[in-house]
Amino acid sequence: MFLDRDGVINVCPTRRYITRWKEFRFLPGVLKGLRILALHGRTVIVVSNQAGVGRGYFRRSELELITRRMLERIRRTGGKIRAVYYCTHRFDAGCPCRKPKIQLLKKAAGKFSIDLTRSFVVGDHETDILMGRSAGCRTIHVLSGRQSRKDVRQWAVHPDRIAKDLAEAIRWILKQR
Ligand SMILES: [Mg+2]
Numbered sequence: 001m002f003l004d005r006d007g008v009i010n011v012c013p014t015r016r017y018i019t020r021w022k023e024f025r026f027l028p029g030v031l032k033g034l035r036i037l038a039l040h041g042r043t044v045i046v047v048s049n050q051a052g053v054g055r056g057y058f059r060r061s062e063l064e065l066i067t068r069r070m071l072e073r074i075r076r077t078g079g080k081i082r083a084v085y086y087c088t089h090r091f092d093a094g095c096p097c098r099k100p101k102i103q104l105l106k107k108a109a110g111k112f113s114i115d116l117t118r119s120f121v122v123g124d125h126e127t128d129i130l131m132g133r134s135a136g137c138r139t140i141h142v143l144s145g146r147q148s149r150k151d152v153r154q155w156a157v158h159p160d161r162i163a164k165d166l167a168e169a170i171r172w173i174l175k176q177r
């Protein structure tokens with residue numbers, strides 16, 4: 001299972017980026033949901049665009065600190081995230097890793113022997129759904145982030161499912177075969 005970060009795990013920043021740990025707030029039900037996934041032995045990987053690093057809004061070391069603290073908190077509450085992949089390049093850098101490109105998914109799939117056609121992508125933005133769709137994953141849009149049901153109607157691609165939040169998405173995923 002591949003999760004976007006902002007708007008899925010944590011509350012979307014009021015400004016564009018989370019630049020400090022003290023701005024990071026877990027969304028309701030996330031920690032519990034991640035614990036349930038861990039109990040089911042599901043592999044959970046985070047894939048997130050953090051262009052704020054490339055744009056100079058915050059340092060990579062700050063992003064790493066936020067990630068460490070996030071993982072620590074998840075671990076303490078019984079959850080498990082296997083890996084976190086970030087694209088930290090600017091939007092206009094033309095890098096091969098920024099979502100909706102699928103390079104980071106493929107990298108993770110190779111490293112952890114994951115079958116992408118049996119994976120799910122959960123995100124709050126069209127780029128997440130585009131990435132998941134291009135990689136052959138099933139996709140779930142959550143309404144806890146930036147884009148609403150109304151936005152989804154304008155997209156070129158449509159998610160397999162729309163859920164209120166990650167907790168609801170996880171309940172649905174665990175019912176699929
Ligand atoms: Mg997001």
Ligand SMILES: [Zn+2]
Pocket residue numbers: 087088089095096097098
């Ligand atoms: Zn990149």
